[in-house]
Amino acid sequence: MKIKNIRFGMLKMPLKTPFKTAMRTVTEIEDVVVVIETDTGHVGYGSAPATAVITGDTHGSIIEAISKFISPTLIGRDIADLNNLTNTIQNAIVRNLSAKAAVEMAVYDLYGQLYDAPLYKLIGGGDNVIMTDITISVDYIDKMVEDTLNAIDLGFETLKITIGKDPALDIERIKAIYAAVNERALIRLDANQGWTPKQAVTVLRALEDSGVQLELLEQPVKGDDIEGMKYVTERINTPVMADESTFGPKETIELIRTRGADIINIKLMKTGGISNAIKIADIAGIYGVKCMIGCMLESSIGVAAAAHVAVAKASVITLVDLDTPSLGQFDPVTSGVLFNNAEITITDLPGLGISKIDNLAMLN
Numbered sequence: 001m002k003i004k005n006i007r008f009g010m011l012k013m014p015l016k017t018p019f020k021t022a023m024r025t026v027t028e029i030e031d032v033v034v035v036i037e038t039d040t041g042h043v044g045y046g047s048a049p050a051t052a053v054i055t056g057d058t059h060g061s062i063i064e065a066i067s068k069f070i071s072p073t074l075i076g077r078d079i080a081d082l083n084n085l086t087n088t089i090q091n092a093i094v095r096n097l098s099a100k101a102a103v104e105m106a107v108y109d110l111y112g113q114l115y116d117a118p119l120y121k122l123i124g125g126g127d128n129v130i131m132t133d134i135t136i137s138v139d140y141i142d143k144m145v146e147d148t149l150n151a152i153d154l155g156f157e158t159l160k161i162t163i164g165k166d167p168a169l170d171i172e173r174i175k176a177i178y179a180a181v182n183e184r185a186l187i188r189l190d191a192n193q194g195w196t197p198k199q200a201v202t203v204l205r206a207l208e209d210s211g212v213q214l215e216l217l218e219q220p221v222k223g224d225d226i227e228g229m230k231y232v233t234e235r236i237n238t239p240v241m242a243d244e245s246t247f248g249p250k251e252t253i254e255l256i257r258t259r260g261a262d263i264i265n266i267k268l269m270k271t272g273g274i275s276n277a278i279k280i281a282d283i284a285g286i287y288g289v290k291c292m293i294g295c296m297l298e299s300s301i302g303v304a305a306a307a308h309v310a311v312a313k314a315s316v317i318t319l320v321d322l323d324t325p326s327l328g329q330f331d332p333v334t335s336g337v338l339f340n341n342a343e344i345t346i347t348d349l350p351g352l353g354i355s356k357i358d359n360l361a362m363l364n
């Protein structure tokens with residue numbers, strides 16, 4: 001099975017309600033879809049969203065990086081040569097992590113098809129069902145409480161609350177949600193870089209002192225403020241998770257060694273794809289550090305790939321934040337990963353098992 005051609009498409013998915021964090025508001029998902037065609041007729045799919053404020057990648061930069069730098073190094077290459085292919089992808093251009101992630105997904109999809117097995121079985125195996133949390137977007141308190149109760153009704157047992165806009169109001173938001181939840185679900189907070197180190201400690205201490213129990217606090221301070229992360233981690237009881245503070249394997253080692261966080265959030269768009277996500281999980285495992293698998297607001301092609309990694313590395317990836325497919329008004333992608341609110345199930349279809357992508361607008 002040799003790579004013959006790499007094509008691009010655009011895929012849109014409107015959200016049920018606008019997704020709001022301390023960083024941005026998003027109303028619609030739009031991804032670049034990478035389509036790898038082979039000489040055997042098998043087709044592999046990958047995708048990447050533009051996340052300019054997080055990774056620096058835009059639709060234009062993703063397409064340019066792949067078409068000008070990554071694609072020429074892959075044409076004619078054999079899918080069976082997986083490790084050499086991922087090395088080639090990672091070294092074809094510096095940074096451009098989302099572009100690399102999208103191409104790797106398509107390559108791993110084909111690798112699964114080559115051996116007629118779902119991807120997770122080829123990268124570690126495991127139990128094919130995982131449970132995800134759901135994101136409750138930052139908003140007026142009443143709206144957040146209403147969204148929280150709806151999520152519990154849908155069967156979600158873990159809620160990820162986005163806050164980080166205004167420390168005093170954030171304390172009130174969380175107290176109100178905690179009371180409404182009344183121990184029916186776990187609560188994790190994502191401050192999305194919205195606080196200073198001192199604000200983070202003040203807010204968490206106020207919540208901890210008032211008896212609010214939280215599973216974790218994600219990215220309280222600016223991503224590049226590793227000292228700030230360490231400051232917060234040392235001063236609160238709630239475990240701190242790094243999201244924007246860690247991208248690749250080297251940063252993970254650095255962050256774990258400096259104790260800048262207790263937990264690492266792995267996202268394929270930050271790691272540059274599946275190969276580095278596996279490395280990060282293995283590194284964290286060596287140090288006894290747990291990981292979350294997360295995703296961007298992205299199509300369920302990318303979320304499906306993340307689910308395969310989560311299952312294969314479930315001993316380390318104990319926390320799952322792959323709720324994007326349930327945030328959309330519909331899912332244009334039919335794949336081997338079934339998203340049913342909190343429950344994610346991987347079927348036995350080979351690779352990522354993608355059989356249909358509705359409204360995919362091909363660019364070439």
Ligand code: MG
Binds near residue numbers: 190218219243244
């Ligand atoms: Mg986050």
